[in-house]
Amino acid sequence: MAAPIIKSKQAQKEVNGIPTEVVCTEFSNYIFVVLTQYGKIGTLISVTPDSRSNDISTPSFSTKVLLGKDEPMTHVCAKNLGMFVSQEAGSRPVLLGLALKDSSIDAVKQIKEIIKSCQIW
């Protein structure tokens, strides 16, 4: 059996006292990232860089809720985290599973550090 083509990495850490799990899986067309404090896959959001923004300035991203509650805050949080992953991964689209109890700025900052430790791209 050959080495798996699909790379996956997982980490668990406390964020402000809440056990937080991060699962990153790299597919050829998407980076799949689950950030969960409930064990659930949570709200599933696609975060894709807009193709029209070809200039070197900050790229724009589109967010779309595929599964779960479609709330404004979900888009804000998904755009922030998805952009972070996408920019680290060469502007690839990101599929994000979000199930956070605490999505404060401070928590998101710590979660980004966990994502960094799960870097597979």
Add this chain to the structure above:
Amino acid sequence: MAAPIIKSKQAQKEVNGIPTEVVCTEFSNYIFVVLTQYGKIGTLISVTPDSRSNDISTPSFSTKVLLGKDEPMTHVCAKNLGMFVSQEAGSRPVLLGLALKDSSIDAVKQIKEIIKSCQIW
């Protein structure tokens, strides 16, 4: 660091000469299964048991394409594979990523065997 709550298993095998990857991840509310012969996450489909079918007879399942092409064959294939996973996993909803070159009856049968080897539930 505690043991990860989220269990994941992965396998790679040739199905009729085509390298096939299976990734199974268990979340509390969904079993996430990717079946790919392209390395892509592919079409994303939710396969959920219908709550109204409470009798002991064959349960019915609903399929919904969340990402990718919504084609009749996708629903047929997703229902077949999703039901297989769900029934093995105590009627839990399944989130399925499908990127198959060969979705013949014979290929699907072999893919089910790979899924069995990735059983995490």
